[in-house]
Amino acid sequence: MPLVTIKIIEGRTIEQKRGMVKDVTEAIVKNIGCPPDAVHIDIVEMKQENLAQGGKLFCDRR
Amino acid sequence: MPLVTIKIIEGRTIEQKRGMVKDVTEAIVKNIGCPPDAVHIDIVEMKQENLAQGGKLFCDRR
Amino acid sequence: MPLVTIKIIEGRTIEQKRGMVKDVTEAIVKNIGCPPDAVHIDIVEMKQENLAQGGKLFCDRR
Amino acid sequence: MPLVTIKIIEGRTIEQKRGMVKDVTEAIVKNIGCPPDAVHIDIVEMKQENLAQGGKLFCDRR
Amino acid sequence: MPLVTIKIIEGRTIEQKRGMVKDVTEAIVKNIGCPPDAVHIDIVEMKQENLAQGGKLFCDRR
């Protein structure tokens, strides 16, 4: 605890993920006051055909 | 908001997903009264070996 | 299966929920072709102070 | 209901999954008193590069 | 890791929860071979009016 789930569109590099989990963990520790090791993050990568807003798949938008 | 997650068994076509997100969004807008663009949907496709009911994997059922 | 989770802001009436689960179930059955009884829905009601977009809590927006 | 989601690191065999869903279902039925068929489980397999603790990706640890 | 989420209908006693997390943890450790301390469980208690199957709220069934 805290347990963080981040859903993003697939295609990020491992460097982006590495930076994101480091910075998100610091952001939580700073505000919640928990030890860094208590912060667990899982990243869920989504295909554009599995996401929709306003009733439209992302792969169909624009 | 609303944020909708739909877990389905893998193997649906993109046409099925396209129709599903359109109709589910309309169903929510009709009942909740939010703007369509506020409805976010993500679809999670599951393998039969990662689903179970009654203590049995779906790939072992029947 | 399908398993559907709908996160909404708290404060909907039971009539709104009743209509929403009926219509969302029909929308999924129509497109996926599963029996209605296979569709499980859970509704998660969120407080405005537990939701944010663009780095701002909903209770602080406007 | 109950609906159980188990997030594990990818790479388990189907035998491990088969045993896990059987035993987890029994554990829930024993304590909650529901019929076994009411217990739905979905397993989500995660890559090491999509998991982090203490601000570090699992693929970078040690 | 593993991270387990168990959604149940509200109203279980703390003794039921205590037994359930102990037994579910053992069931996972036995099959996956991870240390017990790696197993995190969160229980989500649901109201009957926030659950549906077959398009019907649980509070309306029977």
Place this chain on the structure above:
Amino acid sequence: MPLVTIKIIEGRTIEQKRGMVKDVTEAIVKNIGCPPDAVHIDIVEMKQENLAQGGKLFCDRR
């Protein structure tokens, strides 16, 4: 997208939540390069009796 869920133990102040969603959003924008308004966060507050590690409820630990 991105959609972020943060599960924390209940009892944080609104100031802590306000700071956390601001800083987590910045952390994601910096690394992923999306517009801030694309970042949706929901906070789920958990009771100690609904969380467990190592087969023990948090309310029973120590």
